[in-house]
Amino acid sequence: MSFSINNHVHSVNDPPIGQVRAWAACRPDGSPALIDLCQAVPDYTPPSELIAHLQQVVSDPLTCRYTPDEGLPEVREAVCERYRWRYRAAINPGQICLTVGASQAFWLAMVVLCHAGDEVILQSPCYFDHPMALGALGVKPVFAPFVEKEQGIPNPAVIEKLITPRTRAIVLVSPSNPTGAVIPHRRLTELYFLAQRHRIALVLDETYGDFVDGMPHDLFTLEDWHRTLVQVQSFGKTYALTGYRAGLLAASAEFIRQALKIQDTMAVCQPHITQLALQYGLEHLDTWVEANRLKMSLRHNLFVSEFMKPGNRFRIVASGSFFAWVKHPFSGRSGREVAKRLAQEAGIMTLPGEAFGPGLDEYLRIALGNIRENEMSEAIRRFRHFNS
Ligand SMILES: Cc1ncc(COP(=O)(O)O)c(C=O)c1O
Incomplete structure (x- = not known):
């Protein structure tokens, strides 16, 4: 070059x-x-009924158009409906932005939270794309060490020692990629309050959350969850639609408002066809x-x-x-x-x-x-x- x-x-x-x-x-x-x-x-x-539905909607010329940056209101409402039963979440569509996979949701979260030179804590072993994205932004990944006998489940006392005035967020992945370990509810709640005490964000990537038996955690039931929690979600594995790039960011309405400035310049919106696939999945495919x-x-x-x-x-x-x-x-x-x-x-x-x-x-x-x-x-x- x-x-x-x-x-x-x-x-x-x-x-x-x-x-x-x-x-x-x-x-x-x-x-x-x-x-x-x-x-x-x-x-x-994906199930054949979903493919058949997509064949139908693809022939509608309106499917070719942009949607609002944050996604169609009815799709975000369908997400909220699912979160209400799966997480008992107090959540509304203004707290959701549909994204081009969880990958883009993570970028939105990091761009909104961090300046170059800031630090973000990652639990080791971490999902490889996370330090790659942070590195590209000039943000320093700070790794909480992997302890074999704890199977990589994050330890709040260890993480607390890594927090400095430059720390902007703790990033957790549950179930973990690469260990598969699920962070127990109580541990996650402790980490949430740790982040809250230090006035930093808890960014929780739940790409594999639909492979957990029962309610993955109860953070969304906390009245003020949106003051601390930023959730990165993917539906790629959930509906076997990885190529459709179906993800979302859930956070406070103000955080989403800031994220939409980036969304507009980065992707405009999640592909319209993906939103329709997601809506179908959310409304029909729980079984x-x-x-x-x-x-x-x-x-x-x-x-x-x-x-x-x-x-x-x-x-x-x-x-x-x-x-x-x-x-x-x-x-x-x-x-x-x-x-x-x-x-x-x-x-x-x-x-x-x-x-x-x-x-x-x-x-x-x-x-x-x-x-x-x-x-x-x-x-x-x-x-x-x-x-x-
Ligand atoms: C932990 C984690 N986060 C995010 C992603 C990316 O998900 P998506 O395909 O929705 O961008 C993956 C994909 O494997 C993952 O393992």
Whole structure:
């Protein structure tokens, strides 16, 4: 390039999934078929009734138009209705902005909250896109350390020690990507009040929240939730619509008003067709969502019980519906090195631990969304026989 680019962007790591795909692409002829345990996408398709509905609405020329920046009022009302039963939330459509996936909701939250030079606390291992987005904005990610025996569940006393006058937010992901661990209600409430005491935001990413059995937490029942809580949500996994980019930001009406200044310049609105898909899902697909929650939970249980059988030197240290966080047995070797050899020699795509924060070289992330039950024993056999 004959021009310079933003230093902050330059220093951000490359997206890790692309790297693993590139490793997997360089395999000798005759290698075993690839097993993709790399990206967290459901292997199943949306229900046919949703596809049929979309075929119908796509033929309406009005579907081609912009919507209000925050999204159609009836779709935001349908979101609120679902939040009222799922979270017992006191919430109204003015507290919602529909976004281009949870990814864009996170950007809106960070741009509204932070100046370059500020700090944001992330629980380690964290979702890799979070430090990447912060780095691009010149915001410093401050990592709360991963403690194996606590399975990465954030500890309020540890997090409190990381708060400085520059801290703008604590970011939590529950269920976690990459560990799958769900933060217990009480712990989340403690973290909420910790953030409130320090007058910083608690940003909660619940991309996998619909895979939790029962009410994920009770923060939305607190009268003043919107003074502290900023929620990032995705419906991509919920309705198997990851390509539609269906997410949202829930926060105070004032926070949303500020976020809309960014939304207008960044995306204008969530795609209209996505909003119609989301509305259909919210109004018709609760039973389907619950069936898939159960399916993913059974898949996880089966995987864990098979993986943990004697003879496997890889060890699961935390897991949940979509993920297993695994310690590899090759001390002194980085997660990157092990993941690369797993991809190239065993045809298994995983993500290296260091993608999820510093000092995590001993770990790998396994995503369970893609693996069908009939592939499981072959995948686990390859782990068992892998000798780095
Ligand atoms: C924790 C977390 N947040 C956000 C996202 C992005 O979600 P979306 O596809 O809705 O942008 C993902 C995707 O895997 C994720 O794991």
